[in-house]
Amino acid sequence: MAQKSVSLFVTCLVDQFYPEVGEATVRLLRHLNVEVDFPADQTCCGQVALNGGYRSHATAVAKRFIEVFRNSETIVAPSGSCVATIHTHYADLLRGYPELAAEVASLQARTYELSQYLVDVLGVEDVGAHLPSPTRVTYHDCCHALRDLGVGAQPRKLLSAVDGAELAEMKDSASCCGFGGTFAVKFADISSAILREKLRNVEVTGASVLTAVDSSCLMHMGGALRRQGSRTRAVHLAELLCEGIEGERA
Amino acid sequence: MTDVLSEHFKEQAAEALGNATIQESLDRLVNFRQGRVDAIAEYGQERWDALSQSAREIKRETLEHLDYYLDELSRNVERAGGHVFFARDAAEANEYVAKVAADNGVKTVIKSKSMVSEEMGIADVLEAMGIEPVETDLGEYIIQLAREAPYHIIAPALHKSKEEVSELFERILGTPAESDITALAGVARKVLREKFLEADMGMTGANFGVAETGTIVMVTNEGNGRMCSSLPRVHVATMGMERVIPRLRDVATYLPLLTRSATGQRISSYVSFVTGPRRSGEEDGPQEFHLVILDNGRSRMLADPELREALYCIRCGACLNACPVYGKVGGHAYGWVYPGPIGAVVTPSLVGVPKAKDLPFASTLCGACRDVCPLKIDIPRMLLKLRSDAVEGPPETRVPRSVESLMMRAWRKTVAGPRLFTLAGKVTSAAQWPLSRQGVLRWLPPPLSGWTRTRDFPRAAMRPFRARWRKDGGSRGG
Numbered sequence: 001m002a003q004k005s006v007s008l009f010v011t012c013l014v015d016q017f018y019p020e021v022g023e024a025t026v027r028l029l030r031h032l033n034v035e036v037d038f039p040a041d042q043t044c045c046g047q048v049a050l051n052g053g054y055r056s057h058a059t060a061v062a063k064r065f066i067e068v069f070r071n072s073e074t075i076v077a078p079s080g081s082c083v084a085t086i087h088t089h090y091a092d093l094l095r096g097y098p099e100l101a102a103e104v105a106s107l108q109a110r111t112y113e114l115s116q117y118l119v120d121v122l123g124v125e126d127v128g129a130h131l132p133s134p135t136r137v138t139y140h141d142c143c144h145a146l147r148d149l150g151v152g153a154q155p156r157k158l159l160s161a162v163d164g165a166e167l168a169e170m171k172d173s174a175s176c177c178g179f180g181g182t183f184a185v186k187f188a189d190i191s192s193a194i195l196r197e198k199l200r201n202v203e204v205t206g207a208s209v210l211t212a213v214d215s216s217c218l219m220h221m222g223g224a225l226r227r228q229g230s231r232t233r234a235v236h237l238a239e240l241l242c243e244g245i246e247g248e249r250a
Numbered sequence: 251m252t253d254v255l256s257e258h259f260k261e262q263a264a265e266a267l268g269n270a271t272i273q274e275s276l277d278r279l280v281n282f283r284q285g286r287v288d289a290i291a292e293y294g295q296e297r298w299d300a301l302s303q304s305a306r307e308i309k310r311e312t313l314e315h316l317d318y319y320l321d322e323l324s325r326n327v328e329r330a331g332g333h334v335f336f337a338r339d340a341a342e343a344n345e346y347v348a349k350v351a352a353d354n355g356v357k358t359v360i361k362s363k364s365m366v367s368e369e370m371g372i373a374d375v376l377e378a379m380g381i382e383p384v385e386t387d388l389g390e391y392i393i394q395l396a397r398e399a400p401y402h403i404i405a406p407a408l409h410k411s412k413e414e415v416s417e418l419f420e421r422i423l424g425t426p427a428e429s430d431i432t433a434l435a436g437v438a439r440k441v442l443r444e445k446f447l448e449a450d451m452g453m454t455g456a457n458f459g460v461a462e463t464g465t466i467v468m469v470t471n472e473g474n475g476r477m478c479s480s481l482p483r484v485h486v487a488t489m490g491m492e493r494v495i496p497r498l499r500d501v502a503t504y505l506p507l508l509t510r511s512a513t514g515q516r517i518s519s520y521v522s523f524v525t526g527p528r529r530s531g532e533e534d535g536p537q538e539f540h541l542v543i544l545d546n547g548r549s550r551m552l553a554d555p556e557l558r559e560a561l562y563c564i565r566c567g568a569c570l571n572a573c574p575v576y577g578k579v580g581g582h583a584y585g586w587v588y589p590g591p592i593g594a595v596v597t598p599s600l601v602g603v604p605k606a607k608d609l610p611f612a613s614t615l616c617g618a619c620r621d622v623c624p625l626k627i628d629i630p631r632m633l634l635k636l637r638s639d640a641v642e643g644p645p646e647t648r649v650p651r652s653v654e655s656l657m658m659r660a661w662r663k664t665v666a667g668p669r670l671f672t673l674a675g676k677v678t679s680a681a682q683w684p685l686s687r688q689g690v691l692r693w694l695p696p697p698l699s700g701w702t703r704t705r706d707f708p709r710a711a712m713r714p715f716r717a718r719w720r721k722d723g724g725s726r727g728g
């Protein structure tokens with residue numbers, strides 16, 4: 001099999017707040033014999049600006065994104081919502097640049113959320129991970145991954161194949177956790193009320209790990225779990241899978 | 251026009267969040283959600299999607315030639331002996347209805363649920379004329395007595411417990427306390443029966459106006475719409491101009507979508523077709539029939555390619571039931587006739603973004619509304635459009651927000667290239683030290699303080715990913 005190679009779009013949030021998620025993504029891909037490069041000029045996909053109503057800023061960032069990743073064959077990001085931004089909004093944002101239309105379309109076809117890439121492109125469902133002790137894991141369907149990208153089965157397949165992990169589905173796994181970017185700050189009380197309901201559903205599963213494919217939702221849910229002193233950890237899927245292959249590395 | 255209180259979304263939402271009765275009623279939305287899921291399963295997903303696709307197609311075609319179809323509708327209503335009035339705004343519509351009432355010496359008006367008449371605020375206008383308007387659907391009647399706005403598109407009194415209703419009836423109608431829902435409905439029915447007989451004018455909405463035949467179609471569950479349209483001497487129907495459909499057979503496309511999405515019913519209890527007033531030789535029906543077709547900002551939406559699809563809405567309420575925000579704050583928080591996700595699009599579009607400035611932002615953009623909408627209206631995309639109108643739009647739609655736009659401008663510069671981005675990361679991670687404990691921040695100053703009331707915030711990494719990558723020459727992670 002020819003060596004695959006991908007460019008990592010690490011996302012601004014992961015870069016600045018969760019670099020371990022970026023590292024786990026790289027390890028996982030390399031573990032599966034995928035070559036990874038990191039276009040150093042990358043920053044953000046524009047989602048923050050777009051959701052805030054700053055469409056012109058978002059357009060500028062989108063344009064930049066295209067330039068930075070122009071020469072990348074395949075782009076992989078550990079974030080459903082950033083990939084969804086590219087898939088569902090770049091064509092709109094860059095309507096004013098008809099000369100970029102073809103490039104936008106090709107970019108969209110080459111950009112994948114991590115689990116989507118592993119399962120749908122690489123055809124890997126079992127990354128060969130073993131957790132040191134039996135772990136109950138529950139999976140939260142991040143809205144954009146699920147509804148914009150159709151990513152739901154892929155992470156579950158990957159999780160189910162992890163030795164030592166038991167997937168415990170929560171009630172309403174597809175209902176929003178209440179994050180919504182600036183929504184969580186601007187309407188903090190509504191956001192927290194939605195979150196409370198979500199975490200109740202998490203708790204009922206008895207899972208010690210809550211996982212998802214977006215660090216932003218995990219930051220929100222995990223931040224509350226920590227504040228409550230919960231024994232459930234919020235862990236990005238990439239990190240969880242990586243924990244399972246670490247042993248092999250040593 | 252009914253008062254727009256959408257500017258106070260935040261306060262209204264806070265009130266709802268703190269109200270236990272309301273929170274309990276909102277938990278009942280799960281029944282609507284389940285009803286819809288079961289109804290679609292029974293119908294078959296594939297068939298459902300096909301139906302939904304043709305419904306979109308019909309709407310697209312109709313709205314593209316709206317003038318043509320409205321003209322056809324109006325000609326056919328008149329041919330059947332009815333009158334049609336096109337109202338540019340609520341004031342014009344009210345004036346027309348008031349005149350019809352005055353000309354006929356009307357004293358009592360019986361009404362059946364209609365969002366357009368709520369939008370007009372016709373009840374207040376009639377009352378000011380000394381005419382008594384009486385809502386005849388149980389839910390609408392309850393909120394009329396309570397002097398409140400509808401709470402939900404298809405369940406206007408969703409937020410009231412039966413105890414509250416009993417108390418309301420006791421206080422206003424002087425009837426004895428009742429704890430049984432059927433008994434309460436009985437109380438209302440008794441009071442309303444007299445009103446039905448005494449009324450000289452009936453007002454209804456119209457779920458669809460059929461251009462081909464000049465027929466209006468009313469979908470109701472209590473049958474009162476039928477009474478309002480057939481019992482009194484005069485019948486006035488009101489509809490938004492987008493509710494026209496080309497052909498009678500199109501009703502068969504929309505009806506299953508509407509009732510199954512709304513409550514999970516295969517069909518509602520009553521579907522009435524009204525074509526003009528009573529004809530000679532007919533035994534019942536009004537002597538006069540008027541159709542008021544309201545614009546009130548809809549042509550502005552029609553002209554905007556990014557908002558036009560909101561006019562596809564058939565008011566089934568499925569998006570309200572699915573929305574996590576509506577599910578916590580309920581209908582009154584939205585401050586006008588149309589609550590929930592579709593309300594967050596329609597209200598700013600009709601009354602102006604500045605008057606409803608919070609609504610487009612009060613959404614997590616989760617997309618659940620778009621998923622359940624039988625017309626597949628892309629509500630999140632429209633919310634984004636309205637957000638950008640509020641932030642970057644022309645002066646009429648822009649809402650001042652100075653601090654935030656300064657921050658946004660800074661962010662734009664930061665992400666314009668890796669150098670500033672890296673620097674900003676360093677500054678942040680240094681600045682946060684005094685606030686952080688055990689790797690997290692438990693308190694942040696405004697505007698971020700809302701976050702840290704219930705959630706820890708992660709500390710920015712001392713060494714971001716890019717630094718780690720660079721240092722290890724790209725081998726990090728291997």
Ligand code: SF4
Nearest residue numbers: 563564566567569623
């Ligand atoms: S937007 Fe769609 S789901 Fe919401 S009320 Fe209208 S038709 Fe129903």
